Amino acid sequence: MRNLSSSPVINNTNATIDLEAHGGLYTLHSHLNHSCIPNISVRHLDQRTALSRITIIAKRDIAVGEELVITYVDPSLGVRERRSQLGAWGFGQCVCERCVEEDKGEKEGEAGEDDLARELTAGLGVTIGV
Numbered sequence: 001m002r003n004l005s006s007s008p009v010i011n012n013t014n015a016t017i018d019l020e021a022h023g024g025l026y027t028l029h030s031h032l033n034h035s036c037i038p039n040i041s042v043r044h045l046d047q048r049t050a051l052s053r054i055t056i057i058a059k060r061d062i063a064v065g066e067e068l069v070i071t072y073v074d075p076s077l078g079v080r081e082r083r084s085q086l087g088a089w090g091f092g093q094c095v096c097e098r099c100v101e102e103d104k105g106e107k108e109g110e111a112g113e114d115d116l117a118r119e120l121t122a123g124l125g126v127t128i129g130v
Contacts, residue, residue: 026054034091035069036082036098042070079103 029042039062045055062068073085079102086094093099 028056029054032068032070034072034086034094035096036071036073036075036079036094037096038069038071038075039066040068040070079106 032040032042039059041057041059043055043057044053046053056068072089072091073082075082077085079099083093083099086092
């Protein structure tokens with residue numbers, strides 16, 4: 001087994017994680033799945049010792065039986081960048097409700113841009129390969 005506490009972990013994407021700066025390895029935390037609309041956040045509130053504990057904070061009311069989910073990426077990013085970052089860490093394409101809606105909106109926007117381009121070029125009497 002590798003000593004994780006003294007050296008950073010580098011995966012095949014050239015991303016570096018300093019495990020000491022992130023607090024350590026936690027059994028509960030390792031079981032939390034990703035969503036771009038998380039219902040909890042994980043905080044390291046007491047970092048005075050190497051044995052600091054994580055605190056789970058509800059971001060909204062959570063129904064009985066509802067899965068607790070965190071975000072693995074910055075939720076303020078757009079759907080393409082979030083998916084790119086998740087892919088860089090070896091996760092599949094996120095299909096959470098937010099990503100599906102944003103992806104649908106982007107595709108509709110692209111289709112609308114294509115239609116607008118066709119209308120404008122037709123009005124000018126030119127053609128383009130859209």
